Amino acid sequence: MPKLLLVATGGTIAGSAADTTDTSRYRAGALSTDSLLAALPEAASLGQITAEQPFALDSKDMTPIHWLALATLLRERLAAPEIDGIVVTHGTDTLEETGFFLHLTLPRTKPVVLTAAMRPATARSADGPMNLLQALACAGTRDAAAFGPLVVAGDRIWRARDCSKQHTHAPDALGGVDAGPIGVAIGTQVRLDHVGEGAATAFAGVLPNEVPRVDVLSAYAGAPADLIDASVANGAAGIVLALAGHGSVPADWLPAIGKAVTRGIPVVRASRVASGGVMPQANFDDAAHGTQACGRLTPWQARVALMLAISTGMARNALQETLLRA
Ligand code: SIN
Numbered sequence: 001m002p003k004l005l006l007v008a009t010g011g012t013i014a015g016s017a018a019d020t021t022d023t024s025r026y027r028a029g030a031l032s033t034d035s036l037l038a039a040l041p042e043a044a045s046l047g048q049i050t051a052e053q054p055f056a057l058d059s060k061d062m063t064p065i066h067w068l069a070l071a072t073l074l075r076e077r078l079a080a081p082e083i084d085g086i087v088v089t090h091g092t093d094t095l096e097e098t099g100f101f102l103h104l105t106l107p108r109t110k111p112v113v114l115t116a117a118m119r120p121a122t123a124r125s126a127d128g129p130m131n132l133l134q135a136l137a138c139a140g141t142r143d144a145a146a147f148g149p150l151v152v153a154g155d156r157i158w159r160a161r162d163c164s165k166q167h168t169h170a171p172d173a174l175g176g177v178d179a180g181p182i183g184v185a186i187g188t189q190v191r192l193d194h195v196g197e198g199a200a201t202a203f204a205g206v207l208p209n210e211v212p213r214v215d216v217l218s219a220y221a222g223a224p225a226d227l228i229d230a231s232v233a234n235g236a237a238g239i240v241l242a243l244a245g246h247g248s249v250p251a252d253w254l255p256a257i258g259k260a261v262t263r264g265i266p267v268v269r270a271s272r273v274a275s276g277g278v279m280p281q282a283n284f285d286d287a288a289h290g291t292q293a294c295g296r297l298t299p300w301q302a303r304v305a306l307m308l309a310i311s312t313g314m315a316r317n318a319l320q321e322t323l324l325r326a
Helices: 031-039 040-046 064-078 093-104 128-139 142-147 226-233 251-262 298-309 316-325
Strands: 003-008 049-052 085-089 112-115 150-152 156-158 183-186 189-192 213-220 239-244 267-273
Touching: 003 031, 003 064, 003 128, 031 049, 031 189, 040 128, 040 189, 064 093, 085 128, 093 112, 093 298, 112 128, 128 150, 128 183, 128 189, 142 189, 213 226, 213 298, 226 239, 226 251, 239 251, 251 267, 267 298, 298 316
Parallel strands: 003 049, 003 085, 085 112, 112 150, 213 239, 239 267
Antiparallel strands: 150 156, 156 183, 183 189
16 A cells, blocks of 8 residues: 655635535635545545645645745655655646646655645535545556656646646646646546656755745736836846747837846746747847747746746756756
């Protein structure tokens, strides 16, 4: 029997509503790990399970301080011989950001599996109980470790770096845009259809004590360039631009970008378009302007990588390479 740790952070999977048909007005993170596990007697057949609850948050309130605390906790628990795999419960709203932070910062020694739910635990057809069972089954599958953190929901398994929220309310809200699942769960049987690459990322060494402010600024018709000036004036150490199309920079923004870059503030071009990302030099001369391109990362993922790059003192040329490979 694998020894599995459940690390609960809140979310709808631990949500509770007064009415069993109310799937939008409920309190996320209301239920303890004891009540989640008490409702799942089947979990005992998947492993010896212990639980911890570092937070009980609606994930809209998750901050980089929580990411650092969670990554520190998980790194300690992964090093413990009495733990074979870890499941993290999380809200769906910002799971993609926490998942990507963990993707960048955790070693790939044992499975780490995030799971979530769209319907509160008190709802008819709640999706959380089966998601949690499938996540526990996946965390007990040794080969899952080599992919880095995974997300399990609705019978499918994605790498956390490829999974984001695709729908605001439907039960199958989580999914990949440019990358599909790496496996499936059928009941509590797990099937991995690919082989994980094993090596952890450049950020899986020493975890920084804190990460700096990095802002994501969205382009839109008529968006003023002083958004960039305001971000710099308010202390941003890096800026990610969620630009139109393939990272097209509004002409009006060029002076403000130039000022930020001259002050040593890295500026990363990303796109507000859902898929495709932004390649270096595409639609813009990054080399001439001192900017970087996000590769296939979303703006929010690029922000996470940039925060870690700045806090670990990564050199500019290494940053572009890291963004492309993250
Ligand atoms: C949250 O993200 O904590 C609430 C929404 C959800 O989990 O689906």
